[in-house]
Amino acid sequence: MAAVVSERPNSDVSAGIPGFDRAVWYFLRISGLALVILACGHVIITHFINVPSETTFDFVANRWASPFWRTFDFLLLFFALWHGMLGLRMIITDLIRPAGWRVALNGLNWLVGIIFFALGVVTIFAFDEEQGRSNAGPLADAFWVADLIKWSLYLFAVATYVGAALLVIYVLRHISLGTRPIYRGDLGQYAWILHRVAGAGIVFFLLVHIVDIMLIGFSMEVYDEAVSVYAAPFLIPMEIALVGAVFYHTLNGLRIILINFSKRGLHLQKQLFWAALAVTAVLTAISGWIIIQHELL
């Protein structure tokens, strides 16, 4: 469903989509525009101006002392999580054929969305800096949770590296055989595959990220212990890939919106794809150099 719809030209492209799916179609585009500021702003602060291992208790406490940043992070949580979960719903609806499994997975998707949204809201608005610094809270010694986060991030990194290797092998094999991986195999299809893989990857990282931020409510020591894992050399390529995924998905998302709502966007879709790839490569290289310089040199 999604692949066929999103790359078609002219503004009434959503006309044929029934009820709720039509609302989701528009929500993905409106929330996408909001996330250009919120998600890219967040990535610039945590991967360019600072690096992930520097987002310590002090860093977050200083930020959340201002109602502006608490509101910013709440809007980021709302738009990123629900855009992502509705995006996952589109992927499930597309890929899972047996109706029973599709309904069950979509049900699980909604449940995960509601639980993680609640966790995020409580983390942002119940944050008590004094209690956190006193390490006196009920979970102040729950270092096992910090270890759990560390192992989830290592697992996520392994999945990212294996997934990236399989994607490269898949595309190179088809190019070398002169066959086309899917549908007509034109540029739009490669843009769409990358958009989907990047979007899904960001969602799964976001879920782990909501839990690691939640530790700030446990205690300063437990939280800083968990965040220190971001300096681990094994995770650095994953952090750089995450920046690439956010920028590619964002720029291609803007490309999709231009194709949906402007004839000019339609005519320039190939150039816009190459431009999105080029800008992503440059921004990812800059962020990569900043992280490598800070953590490894």
Ligand code: HEM
């Ligand atoms: C936190 C950041 C984000 C996450 C987790 C995320 C995740 C996703 C996922 C999982 C999908 C479904 C992909 C598919 O079915 O192929 C999606 C679709 C989409 N995303 Fe994002 N996204 C994020 C940020 C953005 C941004 C900044 C934009 C910029 C405009 C954007 C624009 C879009 C668009 C237009 C679609 C719909 C594509 C279609 O109809 O096929 N997203 N997103």
